[in-house]
Amino acid sequence: MLDIEALKFDENGLIPAVVVDAYSKKVLTVAYMNKESLKISMEKGLTCFYSRSRQELWLKGETSGNYQHIVSITADCDNDALTVVVEKDGPACHTGTDSCFTNQVYQSEERHEFSVEGLYELLQGRKNDMPEGSYTTYLFQKGIDKILKKVGEECTEVIIAGKADDKKETIYEIADLAYHVMVLMVQMGISVEDIQKELASRHIIDHKVKQEKMTQ
Numbered sequence: 001m002l003d004i005e006a007l008k009f010d011e012n013g014l015i016p017a018v019v020v021d022a023y024s025k026k027v028l029t030v031a032y033m034n035k036e037s038l039k040i041s042m043e044k045g046l047t048c049f050y051s052r053s054r055q056e057l058w059l060k061g062e063t064s065g066n067y068q069h070i071v072s073i074t075a076d077c078d079n080d081a082l083t084v085v086v087e088k089d090g091p092a093c094h095t096g097t098d099s100c101f102t103n104q105v106y107q108s109e110e111r112h113e114f115s116v117e118g119l120y121e122l123l124q125g126r127k128n129d130m131p132e133g134s135y136t137t138y139l140f141q142k143g144i145d146k147i148l149k150k151v152g153e154e155c156t157e158v159i160i161a162g163k164a165d166d167k168k169e170t171i172y173e174i175a176d177l178a179y180h181v182m183v184l185m186v187q188m189g190i191s192v193e194d195i196q197k198e199l200a201s202r203h204i205i206d207h208k209v210k211q212e213k214m215t216q
Helices: 035-044 116-129 135-142 144-163 167-188 192-215
Strands: 015-021 027-033 048-051 056-059 068-075 082-088
Touching (some): 027 082, 035 048, 116 135
Antiparallel strands (some): 048 056, 068 082
8 A cells, every 4th residue: 555655745735636436437526635635535434625715625525415435545656646436425516417527528520438327328318308210219118018028038149149159149149138228227217326336245245255265
């Protein structure tokens, strides 16, 4: 572990902290810490920053309830910037948005960013707007029974492709299955974060089981 005395604070005694969501990996905000706020953050396990405008410490969530529970803090190669991975209780931005970074400045026409969260939001949009001619709209219109039927069919297709040891086809069918499972998630109001948290809890259990076996 790096000693905080090895960190390089600027002439004002501050170091930038890039706060990242532990589940979505989305950048939530960029704030500043001084030694005192960093120590408080580490002691409490909650993000505490230094406000340059108010010239005072502020514990994120103290007034809003939107606390950020720290998973890890990592310094860059020069020890003059931090990334703080957190599990958040609510919106990171004072405007009420999930992240402070919402104002797009540039978007490449050739390269397109993909994320599971982005696909989930697109599917939510289909459910809300029901645009004509959309296969996703068709699934939502038919309802839960049709969606479950498709999930079952795609499961079978994955098994067939996997049994045939056809890697390309298996990738294709897994993608189809993942899409239909996400349609089911939207239909049932299950978020990507719900699944990530469940998987994370199982990882902890699995890690403990492995440790117990090693000590036996």
